[in-house]
Amino acid sequence: MTQQTPVAEGLFTWPSDEPALIASQVDGKLQFPPRPGGEPYLLKRRGRLWSFTSQSFRPPSPPYDGNDDVRTFVPYLLGYVELEGELLVEGRLVDCDVDTLEIGQPMELRIVPYTVRPDGVEVLTYAFAPESQPEGEQ
Amino acid sequence: MSAPEIAIVGVGLHPFGRYGDKLCLQMGAEAAQAALADAGAQWSDVQVAAVGSHEVSNPDAIVSLLGLTGIPVRGVFNGCATGGTSLQVAAQSIRLGEADVAMAIGMDKHPRGAFAADPSVMGLPAWYGQTGMFLTTHFFGMKINRYMHEHGIGRETLARVAAKNLRNGSITPEAWRRKPLSVEEILDAAVVNYPLTQYMYCSPDEGAAAVVLCRADIAHRFTGTPIYLRAAELRSRTEGAFEVQSPSLPTTITPSPSVAASAAAYEAAGMGPEDVDVAQLQDTDAGSEIIHMAENGFCADGEQEKWIAEGATEIGGRLPVNTDGGLIANGEPIGASGLRQIRELVLQLRGQAGDRQVAGEPRVGYAHLYGAPGASAVTILSR
Numbered sequence: 001m002t003q004q005t006p007v008a009e010g011l012f013t014w015p016s017d018e019p020a021l022i023a024s025q026v027d028g029k030l031q032f033p034p035r036p037g038g039e040p041y042l043l044k045r046r047g048r049l050w051s052f053t054s055q056s057f058r059p060p061s062p063p064y065d066g067n068d069d070v071r072t073f074v075p076y077l078l079g080y081v082e083l084e085g086e087l088l089v090e091g092r093l094v095d096c097d098v099d100t101l102e103i104g105q106p107m108e109l110r111i112v113p114y115t116v117r118p119d120g121v122e123v124l125t126y127a128f129a130p131e132s133q134p135e136g137e138q
Numbered sequence: 139m140s141a142p143e144i145a146i147v148g149v150g151l152h153p154f155g156r157y158g159d160k161l162c163l164q165m166g167a168e169a170a171q172a173a174l175a176d177a178g179a180q181w182s183d184v185q186v187a188a189v190g191s192h193e194v195s196n197p198d199a200i201v202s203l204l205g206l207t208g209i210p211v212r213g214v215f216n217g218c219a220t221g222g223t224s225l226q227v228a229a230q231s232i233r234l235g236e237a238d239v240a241m242a243i244g245m246d247k248h249p250r251g252a253f254a255a256d257p258s259v260m261g262l263p264a265w266y267g268q269t270g271m272f273l274t275t276h277f278f279g280m281k282i283n284r285y286m287h288e289h290g291i292g293r294e295t296l297a298r299v300a301a302k303n304l305r306n307g308s309i310t311p312e313a314w315r316r317k318p319l320s321v322e323e324i325l326d327a328a329v330v331n332y333p334l335t336q337y338m339y340c341s342p343d344e345g346a347a348a349v350v351l352c353r354a355d356i357a358h359r360f361t362g363t364p365i366y367l368r369a370a371e372l373r374s375r376t377e378g379a380f381e382v383q384s385p386s387l388p389t390t391i392t393p394s395p396s397v398a399a400s401a402a403a404y405e406a407a408g409m410g411p412e413d414v415d416v417a418q419l420q421d422t423d424a425g426s427e428i429i430h431m432a433e434n435g436f437c438a439d440g441e442q443e444k445w446i447a448e449g450a451t452e453i454g455g456r457l458p459v460n461t462d463g464g465l466i467a468n469g470e471p472i473g474a475s476g477l478r479q480i481r482e483l484v485l486q487l488r489g490q491a492g493d494r495q496v497a498g499e500p501r502v503g504y505a506h507l508y509g510a511p512g513a514s515a516v517t518i519l520s521r
Binding site for chain 1: 251253254255256257262263264265266267268269270271272273276279280281283284287328329330331332333334384385386387388389391
């Protein structure tokens with residue numbers, strides 16, 4: 001089985017059947033990414049799409065560390081997802097395309113590989129995807 | 139409107155574009171000399187200067203090319219608002235009695251392509267860059283996509299703004315991009331960050347601009363057509379503003395710093411948006427120009443669709459915007475961009491803007507800058 005590792009420690013709970021982003025809370029105010037000294041706070045796993053766009057060119061590297069080059073780069077989508085009563089969180093969007101996405105649609109958190117290190121280890125990050133089973137229909 | 143304290147008596151430009159090995163400082167010095175020549179002044183007349191640049195770490199080194207006169211020279215940088223800041227710092231030196239004659243100079247020479255940096259320079263974690271989110275361009279795609287959804291603006295309106303700025307660039311001898319494109323060509327071009335295509339974005343490039351300012355009561359020594367500085371305001375973001383490079387934001391979005399800078403400038407000038415005859419609005423992309431029309435008080439959110447369809451922001455319209463093609467046609471050397479805006483407004487108010495001159499002898503000009511990490515500068519000028 002392919003070895004996997006999160007892109008950063010303390011960014012999301014992993015491994016987990018229901019992974020969640022880890023924010024911090026200071027005086028009732030949420031911060032993501034979490035800041036040192038705050039109380040850890042697990043963010044909601046579902047929210048609504050606030051806005052989105054595509055990333056059509058390979059980002060300058062470094063800092064981008066995808067295992068692609070300008071020829072093999074595959075455009076990806078980015079968006080903000082509104083986690084009700086918490087935060088708007090920016091992340092990659094997966095399992096969707098710009099022609100079918102709609103602002104306001106339900107989205108859910110996923111943990112996905114985005115690159116492979118030279119030693120073969122897959123690096124994981126968080127992303128949002130259209131909700132597979134909208135809330136209330138479960 | 140109170141008596142003006144400060145006059146602009148000279149403007150100079152090193153046209154924006156690509157110049158191979160030419161030194162950034164050399165471009166800055168040439169723009170400064172052009173501004174001094176426009177004012178009929180010498181560098182030795184200048185008693186203080188503010189110099190802005192992103193790529194030159196010691197922009198005050200420009201004295202090595204202009205002359206070692208020993209005057210105070212302050213380096214300034216506020217991202218895309220840098221030009222507004224250098225003008226404000228130079229004006230404050232005059233207001234405080236430090237100088238009677240001051241200069242604001244801006245210059246930059248950026249590598250091709252999107253700005254690249256380590257996320258740590260903005261206080262962000264490494265993963266934000268590793269996963270491909272430490273970029274400015276996608277922010278503009280998300281901001282205008284949300285704005286279009288909320289206020290009923292279509293993609294064709296984005297293309298109309300880009301077409302206008304490229305058309306204005308085509309009649310501006312100093313512009314970088316001088317080839318007009320149709321709305322269809324702009325819409326059909328490669329998408330950079332949905333819904334924005336490549337021709338809807340400005341590009342980083344190279345160039346310089348400079349302004350000579352003096353006490354208003356001595357302006358006649360230099361020129362018969364002084365242009366008065368009525369306001370120069372800078373604001374940073376407040377909690378909840380939707381800004382570039384934000385891994386998260388509060389769920390309640392608050393107004394952009396442009397709104398605060400604009401309101402402060404109108405108050406300082408004793409004017410309102412209805413008094414403005416010609417404007418320069420930060421057009422990092424076509425969507426930004428649309429949003430900035432409302433943030434600067436010229437129309438309500440959503441009215442841009444009608445304004446632009448009617449040609450209201452064209453050179454012959456009721457509020458000409460970016461008459462020299464703005465950032466879309468000139469590119470953005472960050473340190474210089476705001477002073478290019480000021481030069482264009484000064485030419486328009488003097489009636490010296492050639493083929494792109496706004497008819498009817500415009501009296502009031504308005505310049506707006508906005509950029510990372512949430513800074514906006516607004517300047518108001520009048521004859």
